[in-house]
Amino acid sequence: MDADKVRDIVTYTAGAVAVFSLIGALFQSMTKSNGSALPTLLVCAIACVIVFLPMIQQVSFYGVETRMKDKVTEVKAIEDQIKKVAEINARVSYMNIGWGNRLGSPSALDKQAMLDEIDSQLRDLKISDADRKALSATYVKLIGFDFYMMYVRTLERYFSFRQQAMQSEVNKDSGSPVKNELDRWKAGMPSWKPNYTMFENLGTYSFEDEINRVTPTGWLSEADQKATDLYKREIIRLFRSVEEKGGYTKEAAEYYDRYHDLGGSDKKIIQLFGFNPSAVR
Structure with missing residues (x-):
């Protein structure tokens, strides 16, 4: 029985x-x-x-503690956790409002550290993984948009300055071997069309599809194509880790902070292509 x-x-x-x-x-x-x-x-x-x-529940010197007291303690603990979540959310809100429409902003690493605090409290409140990912879905899509724009701006800057450098060389010497590459470049460049309206479709876009679509093929030199494909794989790998976590991983945040601005784009271009846009006159 x-x-x-x-x-x-x-x-x-x-x-x-x-x-x-x-x-x-x-x-x-x-x-x-x-x-x-x-x-x-x-x-x-x-x-x-x-x-x-x-x-x-137990007997003490001063009397008997019943389950009701235990329940009150439980409710108090939950109340404290909810207060912590509210406080963290308030901090995030103040940060977003304070930094909105300004030239500077906190680093991706700092912002994610605050959001990790929220996620930790949601775990303590027994919020399921699926529900927590649903809460961060739009945030993840925004990270994808930022990574996409970083990728596009870096390639755009390289393509523009590389073409300018080749044109300058051909202008000095019309018989330069660079002329064939420049002609192929000029013929292929118009087919390169980034999706600048991606922000309007945050809920539906596919990050990998968009990155694959904007990665040029056919008109780059073999060396440039290899470097571009390497960059593409790097970006996709980082964003997959972001999707899995539901926010920036430490590696992804540090990567974005390092390469998303103009100086960072030049660093990445030098690493990938061995070419310094800032040196072009």
Whole structure:
């Protein structure tokens, strides 16, 4: 038989014994029959202990602490956690409002650190992984947009300055071997069309599809194509880690902070293509 059922049967039986013992004690007192009512009351007391013992959490010197006190403590702990979440959310809101429409902003690493605090509290509140990812879905899409624009701006800057450098060389020497590459470049460049409206479709765009679509093929030199494909794989790998986490990973945040601005674009171009746009005059 199930242990809970046995316990219930014992409890109900003890309760019945307590009730009948109490009735018997009252009857003895009222009828003034021979014998003391004390033994009957004692039986009643023991039965009551059996009934209420499972409800007692612990006995202290000052009295009995019941489950109700335990429940109050539980509610208080949840209340404290909710307060922490509210405080963190307030900090994030103040940060966003304070930095809105300004030239500078906190780093991706700093912003993610604050959001990680929120995620930690949501875990403590037993919010499921699926629900937490749903809460961060738009944020992840925004990160994807930022990574896409970083990728596009870096390539755009390289293509523009590289073409300018080749043109300058051909202008100096019309017989330069660079002329064939420049002609191929000029023929292929118009087919390169970044999706600048991606922000308007945050909920539906596919990051990998957009990155693959904007990665040029066919008109770059072999070396440039290899470098561009390497950059594409790097960006896709980082964004996959962002999707899996539901926010910036440490690596992705540091990468974005390092390469998203103009100086960072030049660093990445030098790394990938061995070409310095700032040196072009």
